[in-house]
Amino acid sequence: MSLEFSIHKTYGKARAGCLVTPHAEIATPVFMPVGTVASVKGVGQDLLEELGAQIILGNTYHLYLRPGIETVRKMGGLHGFMSWRRAILTDSGGFQVFSLSELRKVTEDGVRFRSHLDGSSHFFGPESAMEAQIGLGADIIMAFDECTEYPADQARMRKSMEMTGRWAARSKKYFEEHKHEVPWARVGADAFVGPAARSSAPGVAGRGTSSQSVDAADNSGLRPSGRTLRLRSGQAASVPAHARRTQCLFGIVQGGMDRALRKESAERTIEIGFPGYAIGGLSVGEPRDLTREIVESTLEHLPADKPRYLMGVGTPEEIVGYANLGVDMMDCVLPTRAARHGLLFTSEGKVSIKQARYAQDSGPLDPTCGCQVCRRYSRAYLRHLYASNEVLAQVLNTIHNLSFYLDTMQRVRHSISLGEEYRFLSGAGHDRNLEL
Ligand SMILES: [Zn+2]
Numbered sequence: 001m002s003l004e005f006s007i008h009k010t011y012g013k014a015r016a017g018c019l020v021t022p023h024a025e026i027a028t029p030v031f032m033p034v035g036t037v038a039s040v041k042g043v044g045q046d047l048l049e050e051l052g053a054q055i056i057l058g059n060t061y062h063l064y065l066r067p068g069i070e071t072v073r074k075m076g077g078l079h080g081f082m083s084w085r086r087a088i089l090t091d092s093g094g095f096q097v098f099s100l101s102e103l104r105k106v107t108e109d110g111v112r113f114r115s116h117l118d119g120s121s122h123f124f125g126p127e128s129a130m131e132a133q134i135g136l137g138a139d140i141i142m143a144f145d146e147c148t149e150y151p152a153d154q155a156r157m158r159k160s161m162e163m164t165g166r167w168a169a170r171s172k173k174y175f176e177e178h179k180h181e182v183p184w185a186r187v188g189a190d191a192f193v194g195p196a197a198r199s200s201a202p203g204v205a206g207r208g209t210s211s212q213s214v215d216a217a218d219n220s221g222l223r224p225s226g227r228t229l230r231l232r233s234g235q236a237a238s239v240p241a242h243a244r245r246t247q248c249l250f251g252i253v254q255g256g257m258d259r260a261l262r263k264e265s266a267e268r269t270i271e272i273g274f275p276g277y278a279i280g281g282l283s284v285g286e287p288r289d290l291t292r293e294i295v296e297s298t299l300e301h302l303p304a305d306k307p308r309y310l311m312g313v314g315t316p317e318e319i320v321g322y323a324n325l326g327v328d329m330m331d332c333v334l335p336t337r338a339a340r341h342g343l344l345f346t347s348e349g350k351v352s353i354k355q356a357r358y359a360q361d362s363g364p365l366d367p368t369c370g371c372q373v374c375r376r377y378s379r380a381y382l383r384h385l386y387a388s389n390e391v392l393a394q395v396l397n398t399i400h401n402l403s404f405y406l407d408t409m410q411r412v413r414h415s416i417s418l419g420e421e422y423r424f425l426s427g428a429g430h431d432r433n434l435e436l
Contacts, residue, residue, distance in 0.1 A: 003248040013326040016416035021139035024087040029323040032331040055087035061096035069135040077137025077183035088138040126170035143171035157256030266301035278309040320424040339397035358383040371403035
């Protein structure tokens with residue numbers, strides 16, 4: 001057992017639960033900030049902890065190309081390399097590779113692709129994608145799948161879905177045979193992540209010695225040492241060593257925009273057997289209503305007692321809507337990417353901070369937001385930073401947007417625990433028609 005999932009409360013289809021991974025105990029439904037190249041752009045790890053990020057994403061394709069899997073493995077995996085004590089999820093590299101539409105060739109074996117950095121030729125298949133993700137050492141890793149393009153005809157969607165099923169079985173087989181090779185397997189998941197430990201134990205992350213990091217974990221309410229877990233009843237219990245020492249592998253449901261194929265894909269993936277299930281292949285250009293329809297119908301075919309991860313969505317309104325449908329985990333580049341373009345999510349709607357109307361606006365970005373940016377800076381100052389192309393503009397904008405997403409999910413969890421439906425109200429104010 002490397003993953004435990006319990007549901008504490010449900011309201012309608014929404015579930016409030018707890019996901020216990022080797023590095024962190026995660027309250028669900030959860031939003032996961034994206035740290036493509038072992039960095040959530042513009043925000044350091046200490047700040048991510050302060051913002052309440054419980055789990056972040058890394059992208060296998062990017063990390064495989066740079067700095068390379070072996071480099072990360074030698075630093076104790078991603079946790080050691082980027083000094084992040086909480087949970088990490090990596091994708092399989094499939095989605096990024098498939099987005100290189102001109103640079104790839106797909107066969108039953110896997111995908112040959114060219115690096116977007118230097119044009120060099122590489123190959124990812126189920127086995128090599130697992131090998132890479134084991135080397136990166138995230139708590140949760142993903143089966144290698146084919147993200148079916150949109151639009152696609154029925155024959156193409158079926159062929160792609162069936163290949164994803166075969167790749168899922170190969171992914172699981174390789175993972176089961178090699179999961180003990182995760183970089184932190186020998187020293188345990190609570191190994192300290194940071195330069196001090198690395199210098200005392202070259203090649204392998206050593207045991208925790210930094211009071212600063214432990215304090216940060218304590219303040220977050222997360223499990224401080226990895227030695228005890230809070231169970232559903234609130235009691236603490238010792239965790240067998242093996243429970244903390246391996247990653248876990250999620251399966252991915254594909255099937256394009258066809259409900260019957262999605263059902264079949266879910267059944268095939270469940271038959272292989274995974275501790276959690278993702279819905280992939282959405283947000284690929286289809287209308288938003290269709291995304292929601294496919295999510296809702298696919299969720300009906302996933303086991304109620306396993307975590308459900310919807311990949312790559314969405315706006316604040318959408319993530320609230322999906323949580324209310326029973327999704328437990330979500331990720332999206334939108335809050336961080338939009339922030340770098342000066343587009344901010346607020347309780348009053350979207351704000352494009354670059355607009356001249358904010359040049360002399362002394363009010364906070366979002367009067368109801370408690371983040372450090374809204375508490376301290378005016379719209380006029382944020383607008384000035386953006387107009388001046390200051391690096392600080394990207395940093396502050398990203399802090400606010402991530403806060404907004406993470407706080408929104410916190411409210412969703414709170415509402416479910418109270419037996420209420422959380423409805424996202426974006427107000428009637430600013431720039432609601434802005435397209436991101
Ligand atoms: Zn804020």
